[in-house]
Amino acid sequence: MVNQREVHPFPIEERYDLGRLVTFMPNKRVPIHNWFYFKEGFSRDFTLLMFDWLQVKSGDWVLDPFCGAGTSLLASKEVGVNVVGVDVSPLAVFVTQVKTEDYDLEEIRDSAKEIFSKKFKSYDIKGLSPLTRRAFSRYSLEDILFFKEEIRRIEDHKVRNFFTLALMNSANRVTYGYKDGGVIKIFKRPVPPLKKMFKRTVKRMISNLKRAHFKGSEIKVDLGDARRMDFLQDNYFDSVITSPPYLNKIEYTKVYSIEYELFFRDVKFDNLRSYIGLNPKNVKDLFPELNLPEIAKAYLQDMNDSLKEIYRVMKDCSKCAIVIAEGAFPDRIVPIDILMADLAERMGLKVERIVVVNNRVVTRDRTVKIGRARESIIVMRK
Numbered sequence: 001m002v003n004q005r006e007v008h009p010f011p012i013e014e015r016y017d018l019g020r021l022v023t024f025m026p027n028k029r030v031p032i033h034n035w036f037y038f039k040e041g042f043s044r045d046f047t048l049l050m051f052d053w054l055q056v057k058s059g060d061w062v063l064d065p066f067c068g069a070g071t072s073l074l075a076s077k078e079v080g081v082n083v084v085g086v087d088v089s090p091l092a093v094f095v096t097q098v099k100t101e102d103y104d105l106e107e108i109r110d111s112a113k114e115i116f117s118k119k120f121k122s123y124d125i126k127g128l129s130p131l132t133r134r135a136f137s138r139y140s141l142e143d144i145l146f147f148k149e150e151i152r153r154i155e156d157h158k159v160r161n162f163f164t165l166a167l168m169n170s171a172n173r174v175t176y177g178y179k180d181g182g183v184i185k186i187f188k189r190p191v192p193p194l195k196k197m198f199k200r201t202v203k204r205m206i207s208n209l210k211r212a213h214f215k216g217s218e219i220k221v222d223l224g225d226a227r228r229m230d231f232l233q234d235n236y237f238d239s240v241i242t243s244p245p246y247l248n249k250i251e252y253t254k255v256y257s258i259e260y261e262l263f264f265r266d267v268k269f270d271n272l273r274s275y276i277g278l279n280p281k282n283v284k285d286l287f288p289e290l291n292l293p294e295i296a297k298a299y300l301q302d303m304n305d306s307l308k309e310i311y312r313v314m315k316d317c318s319k320c321a322i323v324i325a326e327g328a329f330p331d332r333i334v335p336i337d338i339l340m341a342d343l344a345e346r347m348g349l350k351v352e353r354i355v356v357v358n359n360r361v362v363t364r365d366r367t368v369k370i371g372r373a374r375e376s377i378i379v380m381r382k
């Protein structure tokens with residue numbers, strides 16, 4: 001049992017050269033991966049590196065139970081690995097689906113011609129929230145609503161989703177809002193016309209698809225909760241590669257609220273209650289000796305439930321890589337990587353090593369240094 005930050009039985013390695021790979025940054029230049037900027041994502045190259053570390057072969061089945069914007073699924077599709085992604089966020093599942101779908105390019109081109117030939121009609125923006133109205137110019141918002149309506153008329157759901165993601169991507173390029181930590185801040189700046197941006201984005205996305213090479217594998221995405229994946233069989237997966245939400249960084253519902261309002265109006269926020277760590281009720285303290293903050297206890301319990309499910313669906317001798325970060329509190333840093341490794345071993349996983357890839361200074365009120373928080377990859381075997 002771990003009872004001190006520095007005393008634990010796990011081999012630790014430092015590989016700060018990998019720090020950037022666990023961020024979304026490298027994806028910004030990679031076709032299809034960059035169809036939606038998902039701040040919390042890791043990179044395609046990280047997935048490929050994990051394929052190497054975990055010895056994933058083409059034809060294997062990989063699971064990502066916190067798949068986010070589908071980085072690991074798209075990378076699997078590129079190299080011919082079968083993959084299942086699960087995420088509790090309808091936005092994440094939608095983005096993953098659109099990025100990993102097979103398309104008929106002729107159909108997409110025809111729809112593009114149709115959409116861009118329509119005469120502009122103005123829609124009332126008054127019904128939108130004050131935040132959304134502040135986050136765009138009136139012209140951009142009216143264009144978004146107009147194209148949204150045109151897209152809604154497309155019959156084929158795959159094509160409709162393709163254009164919805166293109167419009168979301170374009171909206172993100174003309175917004176005054178930017179995601180700063182857990183909040184959206186407004187910064188007025190000159191922006192290009194939405195229609196021009198949308199046209200350019202659709203053209204780029206079509207060209208990305210034209211050049212893409214996929215090796216043929218099965219890709220499945222499920223809207224679900226990693227703590228209860230009853231829809232997955234026991235002992236099924238050859239590898240698990242994933243990155244759960246980080247403690248204290250659970251702001252997905254807030255920072256994507258504009259996307260939800262404009263493109264997923266029917267999704268109620270109640271559906272998102274199952275977000276890890278958001279509902280700290282009846283919490284079991286898995287580390288009573290550490291006297292952890294309530295939110296950290298709840299988070300670790302959620303992680304424990306997810307790890308149990310991950311363990312259940314892994315084949316014997318299969319491997320797992322989890323990217324996770326320590327949690328910062330005003331008075332301390334909670335060593336989540338080590339505590340999760342400890343929980344994993346309690347249920348029968350063997351921790352092979354913890355690879356520290358980032359070690360960031362954490363401050364309170366932006367000035368007082370609390371300490372340093374690690375971001376690590378836990379590599380385990382069943």
Ligand SMILES: C[S@@+](CC[C@H](N)C(=O)[O-])C[C@H]1O[C@@H](n2cnc3c(N)ncnc32)[C@H](O)[C@@H]1O
Nearest residue numbers: 041042066068069071087088089225226245276
């Ligand atoms: C760090 S992000 C994963 C990013 C992903 N690796 C990528 O590259 O896009 C964590 C994800 O976990 C999801 N999540 C939160 N609670 C969950 C739960 N209970 N079950 C499944 N997914 C959950 C969030 O919606 C978010 O997309």
